[in-house]
Amino acid sequence: MASENTLRTKTRRALVTTFAAVVLLLFPLAGLAAPRQDTVRYETINPGLGAPPADVIRNSPAAAWRSFLALASAGKFDQAAHLLDLGETAPGTQKTVGAQTTEKLFRILQLLKAREDAVTTEDEAGPSIGGQSADFVVAMRFERSGMTAEVRLRHTVCLAPYESAWLFSRETVASVPFWYRVLVKGEAPRGAEPLDVGLGAIPQEVHRGNPRETMAGFLAACQEGRFDLAAYYLDLGAFPPDRQRAEGARLARRLMLVLQRTGWVDPDKLPTEPLGTPETGVPENQQLFAVVQVRHQPVELLLSHRSDAELGHVWTVSQDTVAEIDGLYAAHGYGWLGDRAPVALFALSIADLQLWQWLAILVGLLASWLVSRYLARWVVRPLRRLVRRTNVEWDDAMAWVLKGPMTVLLSALILLIAARWLGLVPVGWTVVRYIAKLIFLFGIGWFLVRLVDAGAEHVRATAKAGSQAGLGFLPVATRVAKTVVVILIGLGVLDVFGINVIAGLGALGLTAAAIAFAAQKSLENLFGTASIASDRPFEVGDFVTIGQDTGTVEDIGLRSTRLRTLARTLVTIPNGLIAAGRVENFSARERIMFNPVLRLVYGTTAAQLAYVIDEIKRLLRTHSEVYQDQQRVRFAAFGESALQVEVWCWVTTGDYIEYTRVVEELNFAIARIVEQSGTSFAFPSRTVYMAKDGVVDGERAREIEREVAARRERGDLGIQDGTPPRSGERER
Numbered sequence: 001m002a003s004e005n006t007l008r009t010k011t012r013r014a015l016v017t018t019f020a021a022v023v024l025l026l027f028p029l030a031g032l033a034a035p036r037q038d039t040v041r042y043e044t045i046n047p048g049l050g051a052p053p054a055d056v057i058r059n060s061p062a063a064a065w066r067s068f069l070a071l072a073s074a075g076k077f078d079q080a081a082h083l084l085d086l087g088e089t090a091p092g093t094q095k096t097v098g099a100q101t102t103e104k105l106f107r108i109l110q111l112l113k114a115r116e117d118a119v120t121t122e123d124e125a126g127p128s129i130g131g132q133s134a135d136f137v138v139a140m141r142f143e144r145s146g147m148t149a150e151v152r153l154r155h156t157v158c159l160a161p162y163e164s165a166w167l168f169s170r171e172t173v174a175s176v177p178f179w180y181r182v183l184v185k186g187e188a189p190r191g192a193e194p195l196d197v198g199l200g201a202i203p204q205e206v207h208r209g210n211p212r213e214t215m216a217g218f219l220a221a222c223q224e225g226r227f228d229l230a231a232y233y234l235d236l237g238a239f240p241p242d243r244q245r246a247e248g249a250r251l252a253r254r255l256m257l258v259l260q261r262t263g264w265v266d267p268d269k270l271p272t273e274p275l276g277t278p279e280t281g282v283p284e285n286q287q288l289f290a291v292v293q294v295r296h297q298p299v300e301l302l303l304s305h306r307s308d309a310e311l312g313h314v315w316t317v318s319q320d321t322v323a324e325i326d327g328l329y330a331a332h333g334y335g336w337l338g339d340r341a342p343v344a345l346f347a348l349s350i351a352d353l354q355l356w357q358w359l360a361i362l363v364g365l366l367a368s369w370l371v372s373r374y375l376a377r378w379v380v381r382p383l384r385r386l387v388r389r390t391n392v393e394w395d396d397a398m399a400w401v402l403k404g405p406m407t408v409l410l411s412a413l414i415l416l417i418a419a420r421w422l423g424l425v426p427v428g429w430t431v432v433r434y435i436a437k438l439i440f441l442f443g444i445g446w447f448l449v450r451l452v453d454a455g456a457e458h459v460r461a462t463a464k465a466g467s468q469a470g471l472g473f474l475p476v477a478t479r480v481a482k483t484v485v486v487i488l489i490g491l492g493v494l495d496v497f498g499i500n501v502i503a504g505l506g507a508l509g510l511t512a513a514a515i516a517f518a519a520q521k522s523l524e525n526l527f528g529t530a531s532i533a534s535d536r537p538f539e540v541g542d543f544v545t546i547g548q549d550t551g552t553v554e555d556i557g558l559r560s561t562r563l564r565t566l567a568r569t570l571v572t573i574p575n576g577l578i579a580a581g582r583v584e585n586f587s588a589r590e591r592i593m594f595n596p597v598l599r600l601v602y603g604t605t606a607a608q609l610a611y612v613i614d615e616i617k618r619l620l621r622t623h624s625e626v627y628q629d630q631q632r633v634r635f636a637a638f639g640e641s642a643l644q645v646e647v648w649c650w651v652t653t654g655d656y657i658e659y660t661r662v663v664e665e666l667n668f669a670i671a672r673i674v675e676q677s678g679t680s681f682a683f684p685s686r687t688v689y690m691a692k693d694g695v696v697d698g699e700r701a702r703e704i705e706r707e708v709a710a711r712r713e714r715g716d717l718g719i720q721d722g723t724p725p726r727s728g729e730r731e732r
Helices: 002-033 061-073 077-083 091-111 170-184 211-223 227-233 241-262 319-332 336-340 355-388 394-401 405-422 426-465 474-496 501-510 512-518 520-535 575-580 606-622 656-677 698-714
Strands: 040-042 136-144 147-159 162-168 286-294 297-308 312-317 543-546 549-556 560-565 570-574 583-585 592-594 597-600 632-638 643-651
Touching: 061 077, 061 091, 061 136, 061 147, 061 162, 077 091, 091 170, 147 170, 211 227, 211 241, 211 286, 211 297, 211 312, 227 241, 241 286, 241 319, 241 336, 286 319, 297 319, 355 405, 355 426, 394 426, 405 426, 426 474, 520 575, 543 560, 549 570, 560 575, 570 575, 592 656, 597 606, 597 656, 606 632, 606 643, 606 656, 606 698, 643 656
Parallel strands: 040 147
Antiparallel strands: 136 147, 147 162, 286 297, 297 312, 543 549, 543 583, 549 560, 560 570, 592 643, 597 643, 632 643
């Protein structure tokens, strides 16, 4: 009994293990039998066909299958085209290609005796495989003429407006022309004869399974300078096998140079279907990859398809296109140089550019610079002669400004023209455009900087001729203008390199508060600079007092102002403090006050005092450098130890050194007047004299009294102000 239970247990375990193994094996097999494919999504399904008519029903696999057969049977091929996935066809040709492909597909299905009930899935999500909805349905499988193929419907989604549709897949649409030739027309698949046997065994890196793969492989081999490898992508059947290797490498090089000169091919724009994509005006077994103009006539460059029993689908540059390469090279090539340039120039690449491309760019830069120098002279010299004949001055300044920048601007233009002739690949052309834009921006920046200098020179010349307003702040304004120019050119450079300037400015706006908080003093100084520039309290070269500092203004910067003090030290004062503080500008004076107070001894008589005042007034009225409109000499006060006489006038100069010279002359003259009057200056202190020092000369005093009396009698005693009082105005 125990042995029977043990046997049953072992048997049960074996069955469970076997079942688990079968399940584990079946799941992978199921996955292999029905690989899952993602749903195709389009913004608009077949936009070239327009809106589908009401007869087109494609919300499920069975509905799409029946709708196609019904419409095609009625000859409505243009309507049935709405049931094809024409995503690889250009919208402009979808109507023509769609109707032609629909008719051919219907003929194929008729030949294969397709039944209406071949597809029975009515579910919009498609059939369920392994518990998941499949995104495709195999409507038919067939084996004919040595080929095995499937007709598939594929789940497709339109995003705007939303629609869930089932269409004949792109693979099926791409295969229709080939099936039609083989099944309906009875043509044998091209490929029975060997391809380019003279090239030898096909290297492993050669891939030619679809148009995109072929063109990408050809261009990659050419860019590496491996023209012997690129020859495998050409159909060299027109050449004997013993010449195919040499002719293949030569023609591959020439075709590459032609494509570079006329417009580089983008392989990503070619289809990835092994049978290509139907195109209007192109044979069914060929694919158009470029169009080259020769003597204003378009020449189509084509890839041709062949089906090889061992290699499968093979795409190469067609024999007809290969036969055209020499003619294309004669029209767009580089002649002897292109054929015999060292292979190293093509094999060595730096930053995705072949060495010869870099050399071509350098040659273009040098040539554009040399040509632009002479061309700029031919432009600027006649322009200067022309502007000299005009009466305005701004055009002369513009001609001067254009002297250097014109060379730079023309070099950018000539570089673009030369680059077109050089035939650079897209990467090289992009590099040249970047370089040309940078050169152009540099030329514009140089032009604007020179324009600012020309404007500053004009302002300076105007100030010398008349008004001096703003001359001191001209360096600040010039510096600010140049800073703005540099910032604008910098933004332009960032834009050239693809940096979103607008987004950068937006981010700058978001951080403006933080920057302002962190740079309060700097902003305060900038606003102070703006305040100084608008108010103009001083200029460069002015002698000023700012706060506790006195000196000559040497420089006014964006952040601070520098003073050279009398001690010859250099003081730097932030502009924010200057704008908020007190500024005294001595250089702004058109005249300087002369205001001494004379202290005469108390022994001075009234006549002597009148004489001193009268003589000083005469002195001021007759001095050529004393302002005559307003003068005053007064017996001002009885001081503690002297009689005080105040002299008040202006010296007509703003130069302090000149002022001191005039003051010296006036002081000597006043000293002589006091000496002639017989009195003397009092000591500025209280002193007890034991002797009778400083006694007035009595004899001289009497003479002065007689002189004053005589002047009074003549009416020549000028005790009043230097300016005679106006009528009705009381004497001050």
